Amino acid sequence: MIQERHRHRYEFNNKYLDAIEDAGMKAVGINPDSNLVEIVELKDHPWFIGVQFHPELRSTVIESSSVYLSSLLRHL
Numbered sequence: 001m002i003q004e005r006h007r008h009r010y011e012f013n014n015k016y017l018d019a020i021e022d023a024g025m026k027a028v029g030i031n032p033d034s035n036l037v038e039i040v041e042l043k044d045h046p047w048f049i050g051v052q053f054h055p056e057l058r059s060t061v062i063e064s065s066s067v068y069l070s071s072l073l074r075h076l
Contacts, residue, residue: 012037012052047074 017027017037029039029051042048047070055065064072 012040047071
């Protein structure tokens with residue numbers, strides 16, 4: 001389970017989830033308490049991720065967020 005700080009005024013509208021997934025974006029992280037989409041990926045893209053949380057708030061130089069680390073490793 002991923003535990004990150006969610007802090008947005010905007011939410012993913014689940015009304016459009018099926019249409020968005022049919023178009024190629026996959027909801028891969030859903031908040032179990034609110035049923036809101038927190039993480040999306042593009043299924044046919046080598047590296048694309050969208051998040052509704054703030055990975056920078058828990059990242060340090062010693063322990064980087066997995067979002068930052070995966071981006072860095074992908075682009076090296």
